[in-house]
Amino acid sequence: MKKIISGNEAIALGFGDSGGVFASGYPGTPSTETLEEVAYLGDVYCEWAPNEKVALESVIGASIAGARALATMKHVGVNVAADALLTLTYTGVNAGLILMVADDPGMHSSQNEQDSRNYARFAKVPMLDPSDSQEAYDMVRIGFEISEQFDTPLMLRTTTRISHAKGVVVQQEKLAPQVGAWEKNVPKYVMLPNFGKLKHVEVEARLLKLQEYAETTPLNRLEMCDPELGIITSGVAYQHVREAYPNASILKLGLIHPLPARKISEFAKSVKQLVVVEELNAIFEEQICALGIEVTIGKNRLPLCGEINADILRAAIDGTATAQVSPVAGLPQRPPVFCPSCAHRGLFTILSKLKLFVAGDIGCYTLGALPPMNAMHSVIDMGASISAAHGMAKVNAIAGRDEKPVAVIGDSTFFHSGMTGLMSMAYNGGNALVIIMDNRTTGMTGGQENPGTGKTLQGIHARQVEIAPLVRALGIDNVVELDAYDLKATEAAIKKGLETPGPYVLIDRNPCILRYKIRKPAMNVDQEKCTGCRVCLKVACMALGLTASGEKQKVRVDPNVCNGCGVCMQMCKFDAMHTLEGENNANL
Amino acid sequence: MQIFNIVIAGVGGQGVLMASKVLAESALTSGMDVKQNEVHGMAQRGGSVISFVRIGDQVASPVVMPGSADLLISFEPLEALRYIHYLKPGGRLVYSKVSINPSTVAAGLAIYPDDVEQQIAAVCPEAHGIDALAIAREAGNGKAVNMVMVGTVMKYLPLKEEVVTAVVKQISLGKGVEVNLKALAGGAAA
Numbered sequence: 001m002k003k004i005i006s007g008n009e010a011i012a013l014g015f016g017d018s019g020g021v022f023a024s025g026y027p028g029t030p031s032t033e034t035l036e037e038v039a040y041l042g043d044v045y046c047e048w049a050p051n052e053k054v055a056l057e058s059v060i061g062a063s064i065a066g067a068r069a070l071a072t073m074k075h076v077g078v079n080v081a082a083d084a085l086l087t088l089t090y091t092g093v094n095a096g097l098i099l100m101v102a103d104d105p106g107m108h109s110s111q112n113e114q115d116s117r118n119y120a121r122f123a124k125v126p127m128l129d130p131s132d133s134q135e136a137y138d139m140v141r142i143g144f145e146i147s148e149q150f151d152t153p154l155m156l157r158t159t160t161r162i163s164h165a166k167g168v169v170v171q172q173e174k175l176a177p178q179v180g181a182w183e184k185n186v187p188k189y190v191m192l193p194n195f196g197k198l199k200h201v202e203v204e205a206r207l208l209k210l211q212e213y214a215e216t217t218p219l220n221r222l223e224m225c226d227p228e229l230g231i232i233t234s235g236v237a238y239q240h241v242r243e244a245y246p247n248a249s250i251l252k253l254g255l256i257h258p259l260p261a262r263k264i265s266e267f268a269k270s271v272k273q274l275v276v277v278e279e280l281n282a283i284f285e286e287q288i289c290a291l292g293i294e295v296t297i298g299k300n301r302l303p304l305c306g307e308i309n310a311d312i313l314r315a316a317i318d319g320t321a322t323a324q325v326s327p328v329a330g331l332p333q334r335p336p337v338f339c340p341s342c343a344h345r346g347l348f349t350i351l352s353k354l355k356l357f358v359a360g361d362i363g364c365y366t367l368g369a370l371p372p373m374n375a376m377h378s379v380i381d382m383g384a385s386i387s388a389a390h391g392m393a394k395v396n397a398i399a400g401r402d403e404k405p406v407a408v409i410g411d412s413t414f415f416h417s418g419m420t421g422l423m424s425m426a427y428n429g430g431n432a433l434v435i436i437m438d439n440r441t442t443g444m445t446g447g448q449e450n451p452g453t454g455k456t457l458q459g460i461h462a463r464q465v466e467i468a469p470l471v472r473a474l475g476i477d478n479v480v481e482l483d484a485y486d487l488k489a490t491e492a493a494i495k496k497g498l499e500t501p502g503p504y505v506l507i508d509r510n511p512c513i514l515r516y517k518i519r520k521p522a523m524n525v526d527q528e529k530c531t532g533c534r535v536c537l538k539v540a541c542m543a544l545g546l547t548a549s550g551e552k553q554k555v556r557v558d559p560n561v562c563n564g565c566g567v568c569m570q571m572c573k574f575d576a577m578h579t580l581e582g583e584n585n586a587n588l
Numbered sequence: 589m590q591i592f593n594i595v596i597a598g599v600g601g602q603g604v605l606m607a608s609k610v611l612a613e614s615a616l617t618s619g620m621d622v623k624q625n626e627v628h629g630m631a632q633r634g635g636s637v638i639s640f641v642r643i644g645d646q647v648a649s650p651v652v653m654p655g656s657a658d659l660l661i662s663f664e665p666l667e668a669l670r671y672i673h674y675l676k677p678g679g680r681l682v683y684s685k686v687s688i689n690p691s692t693v694a695a696g697l698a699i700y701p702d703d704v705e706q707q708i709a710a711v712c713p714e715a716h717g718i719d720a721l722a723i724a725r726e727a728g729n730g731k732a733v734n735m736v737m738v739g740t741v742m743k744y745l746p747l748k749e750e751v752v753t754a755v756v757k758q759i760s761l762g763k764g765v766e767v768n769l770k771a772l773a774g775g776a777a778a
Binding site: 109132165166167239310311325327333334335339340514538540541545 | 599609613615616621622623624625626627633634635636647648649651653666667670671672686688689690691694695696697698701702707711721
């Protein structure tokens with residue numbers, strides 16, 4: 001039966017149909033739905049790990065124990081899992097092991113634009129690059145076969161336009177999951193230097209064998225057409241090439257590491273003009289040039305940053321971009337914003353008011369950096385809020401600056417890699433105020449479970465980690481509860497935390513209103529009392545707005561959007577805001 | 589057939605993705621090739637959202653290029669204007685007239701233009717604005733704006749109306765079936 005599914009759904013389905021037994025991952029756009037879909041299939045075991053390193057290590061264990069296993073993560077997650085990956089390549093696998101990584105060219109929802117193809121070269125492992133949902137589905141099965149045949153982990157790489165684009169998929173026959181033997185094999189799995197040295201030799205030999213495989217596998221496909229224009233490409237870039245140049249000759253790479261050198265040379269000889277089309281880094285181009293092959297058009301005309309599309313290709317290859325159309329200029333931007341009645345709003349209203357230096361982290365609360373809050377001043381990677389605040393505090397002490405930095409981090413990010421930073425702060429006598437916004441969900445990625453929610457990926461009751469005792473156990477004495485909906489109390493708590501020497505942790509436990517569908521009666525504005533001072537607008541809520549221009553503009557609340565948290569009401573000095581009686585109309 | 593390019597725009601939380609799903613599933617049911625694509629990263633409400641649906645005999649790229657959309661469906665007037673350059677000459681635009689303030693406007697950092705609908709009409713005189721929220725409420729749930737919009741554009745799609753209706757019926761849950769079908773019919777009449 002034909003289905004229309006996203007690349008992520010296709011990988012999940014491919015995993016279920018290819019004898020997959022164990023899957024683990026950490027949520028991260030655009031990879032998140034893959035594991036959710038595995039859970040939805042229902043017949044394969046899967047779990048959220050607290051971070052990508054734990055996910056990959058669990059998957060390694062599953063493979064050693066004889067099960068085909070899948071780890072899922074976004075590109076930056078591989079940085080966290082890289083320690084495991086770079087030695088996993090030495091041990092190889094027992095049952096097939098796939099590391100699915102989703103890149104984000106264009107940075108739709110990421111802090112950087114790193115190209116995971118570098119990891120395949122770095123770890124010397126094979127990598128597959130599907131160009132649509134059908135290939136994403138098929139490549140899971142082929143990926144397991146390659147992994148087992150060559151005793152290697154395999155990376156399955158997607159990009160946002162593969163992970164989130166839906167296309168038609170035809171399923172293959174479902175393979176029954178099988179669990180092989182679980183055997184002790186010290187020279188294979190214990191990477192002491194003496195064993196590792198032998199394994200490194202095997203890794204290099206394996207790569208040569210994979211190179212031979214790459215020459216003949218149908219994963220690397222020749223589509224000979226007009227010999228005037230020859231294009232080497234892979235992934236979603238292949239689809240853009242097909243769109244822009246339906247008659248071009250194409251060497252379409254599916255196995256993108258290692259590259260088929262002879263096939264590329266032959267293709268280059270058979271076409272007049274050789275073009276290499278790849279998003280992000282010049283990874284193919286550099287290897288092709290190293291073969292002594294002349295590339296006419298590559299990164300000399302195509303961008304290193306952002307996505308490629310059909311128009312960009314036409315402009316770069318023969319200057320025939322379709323009619324240039326520009327968007328209407330000067331429209332107000334519509335960036336994402338804290339949901340109406342999100343607890344983060346109260347916190348950032350106060351942080352903004354107090355003009356503190358806030359070291360931030362990865363999550364919904366990162367939006368606190370945007371105007372009008374402007375209340376986040378560094379965001380690097382998962383967990384960096386606490387560790388960076390610690391470094392700032394130490395330097396402030398050395399420099400004689402009497403200012404305590406603030407770190408803001410969410411529950412899932414704290415479990416992911418905030419805990420170790422906090423332990424370091426306690427151990428090294430740090431001096432920062434750490435605010436943990438424990439909204440009981442991994443919010444930014446769509447509300448996934450984590451060790452603090454009390455539920456597994458499947459929604460089954462689980463052991464719930466309480467953050468306050470955990471923080472105390474890490475060595476923090478001052479652990480205080482916070483209610484960010486109460487602005488006065490929040491301001492007082494933050495000031496107390498700043499005045500008290502040493503590490504100080506505030507924990508807000510208000511749940512995510514979106515994830516838990518919390519409804520409160522909407523507010524309205526007494527137009528008689530409103531003076532139009534606009535102080536309430538500082539809370540940056542999309543439910544608020546000014547009345548029509550002309551007469552004196554006053555504030556109004558959109559009852560279709562307001563969810564009645566009352567934070568704006570606390571800003572009003574004129575008692576103009578009140579709770580509306582009756583039902584909530586918010587279209588949350 | 590020539591590829592039919594649809595762009596659906598709106599505000600996070602309005603159900604743009606569900607509307608896209610209905611169109612994509614309907615195309616699949618009708619035996620056509622289809623690709624649907626949107627970028628969704630952040631779960632928050634309130635950000636600008638754009639989704640592409642491409643229907644044809646064989647569809648390569650999942651992305652619609654500016655200047656090539658046969659149909660632009662916008663769930664909000666400002667978002668219609670923001671993505672109006674995706675329309676090809678003679679392309680059709682259907683939008684909901686109910687405005688939603690961007691956070692920048694709500695925070696007093698920007699002004700929602702008074703003349704959005706006039707600007708839309710200036711670019712696309714045939715543009716059709718409807719009060720989708722009122723129709724959705726009439727159908728029983730303000731959240732059914734997405735199905736209202738699908739209902740209104742049905743007649744412009746290379747798809748049979750009964751196929752779209754059947755898909756809506758199939759993917760709606762519980763009480764939603766009745767509401768969504770009413771919303772679809774209300775949209776079709778608008």
